[in-house]
Amino acid sequence: MSLRDVSINVNGTDYQASVEPRLSLVELLRKKLSLTGTHVGCEHGVCGACTVMVDGRSVRSCLMLAVQADGAEVVTVEGLSEEQGPLGPLQAAFRRCHGLQCGFCTPGMLMTLTDFLTRNPEPTRDEVRIALTANACRCTGYKGIVDAAMEAAAEIRRAS
Numbered sequence: 001m002s003l004r005d006v007s008i009n010v011n012g013t014d015y016q017a018s019v020e021p022r023l024s025l026v027e028l029l030r031k032k033l034s035l036t037g038t039h040v041g042c043e044h045g046v047c048g049a050c051t052v053m054v055d056g057r058s059v060r061s062c063l064m065l066a067v068q069a070d071g072a073e074v075v076t077v078e079g080l081s082e083e084q085g086p087l088g089p090l091q092a093a094f095r096r097c098h099g100l101q102c103g104f105c106t107p108g109m110l111m112t113l114t115d116f117l118t119r120n121p122e123p124t125r126d127e128v129r130i131a132l133t134a135n136a137c138r139c140t141g142y143k144g145i146v147d148a149a150m151e152a153a154a155e156i157r158r159a160s
Helices: 025-032 089-098 106-119 124-131 141-160
Strands: 004-010 013-019 051-054 057-060 073-075
Touching: 004 025, 013 025, 025 051, 051 106, 057 106, 089 106, 089 141, 106 124, 106 141, 124 141
Parallel strands: 004 073
Antiparallel strands: 004 013, 051 057, 051 073
């Protein structure tokens, strides 16, 4: 199988890689770029653990091929705050509201909610729950996650 060249901007850094046409975006991020914050769960787009932002929209990176992201801007959970910098408002709210337990689903939840809160800065609790229907969490029962989203939305509105 012939390799394909891919140029991708991830978290503000440009990368070039030669990849097999069938390599998924999550595999590129984790194995070739060593960005392991994006988790691999079901590999069928059902659990949401692999969610990243591609050109400003949340996508399941297990379902997207790396070659489809050629020329795209990708943000992973590592890009939500600066390394060694303060947490972003949503991340800080997750910590304050106990929106995580084992942490496996957390990166996907954060990325899904980042996209959602960008498009809906004044959500209701029900709208947050609906936005998270494609993100599976086995530990929290979602209350802390919804609380965190509501708190972060209010903080983001106050800051702008």
